[in-house]
Amino acid sequence: MPAPEILTERLVLTPFLRGDAPALFDYRSDPEVCRYQMWVPRSGEEALHFIDGFQSVVFDTPGTWFQLGIRLRDIGPLVGDLGVHFPPDEPLQVEIGVTVARGHQGRGFGTEAVRGLLGHLFGPLQKHRVFASVDPRNRASMALLKRVGMRQEAHFRESLWFKGEWVDDLVFAILQWEWNGR
Numbered sequence: 001m002p003a004p005e006i007l008t009e010r011l012v013l014t015p016f017l018r019g020d021a022p023a024l025f026d027y028r029s030d031p032e033v034c035r036y037q038m039w040v041p042r043s044g045e046e047a048l049h050f051i052d053g054f055q056s057v058v059f060d061t062p063g064t065w066f067q068l069g070i071r072l073r074d075i076g077p078l079v080g081d082l083g084v085h086f087p088p089d090e091p092l093q094v095e096i097g098v099t100v101a102r103g104h105q106g107r108g109f110g111t112e113a114v115r116g117l118l119g120h121l122f123g124p125l126q127k128h129r130v131f132a133s134v135d136p137r138n139r140a141s142m143a144l145l146k147r148v149g150m151r152q153e154a155h156f157r158e159s160l161w162f163k164g165e166w167v168d169d170l171v172f173a174i175l176q177w178e179w180n181g182r
């Protein structure tokens with residue numbers, strides 16, 4: 001399955017380009033942006049290495065993560081990214097994550113990008129369920145997931161060892177029929 005190019009009103013969601021490495025490093029190493037994230041690049045080279053790692057990954061392959069860049073349609077620079085995880089034993093389920101550069105937050109780009117991705121996953125790809133894992137302290141992310149119609153399904157207590165402490169983990173999800181009937 002070739003990686004998609006998903007168009008929304010203001011955005012285009014496409015795979016990373018090698019030239020995205022400086023922007024990716026800048027916003028992903030911002031302390032405000034990476035507070036609840038596992039992957040934090042320490043240099044532009046590490047961001048480039050991360051991008052190169054996806055060149056051989058085929059979109060929608062069970063057991064892989066894929067990363068799509070979020071770009072403004074008219075201008076083109078990277079303003080964020082979407083993580084798309086295809087679990088190894090669940091071909092009809094997908095885990096997602098979203099990041100928007102601090103300077104572009106609060107303008108609806110995160111919401112618009114996730115809606116565009118859900119439309120693609122439930123439309124052409126005919127997935128059954130999409131879920132996301134979020135730290136309960138991450139209010140902006142929880143608000144976004146609720147805004148696109150995802151429901152909180154679980155609250156796991158201190159289930160993740162993250163940055164030197166045990167932290168809680170919330171699972172949000174939406175089913176294909178819920179998305180179609182929203």
Ligand SMILES: CC(C)(COP(=O)(O)OP(=O)(O)OC[C@H]1O[C@@H](n2cnc3c(N)ncnc32)[C@H](O)[C@@H]1OP(=O)(O)O)[C@@H](O)C(=O)NCCC(=O)NCCS
Nearest residue numbers: 033036097098099100105106107108109110111140141143
């Ligand atoms: C979570 C995150 C992706 C949200 O991105 P964002 O682009 O700022 O999200 P949005 O702009 O869609 O929504 C943020 C606010 O903008 C408002 N907004 C402004 N214009 C909007 C529009 N045109 N459409 C929708 N919402 C709009 C929303 O109402 C929302 O306000 P509220 O949450 O106070 O009610 C961003 O905060 C982020 O990258 N956080 C760090 C990374 C992270 O932790 N990611 C989660 C991992 S799953």
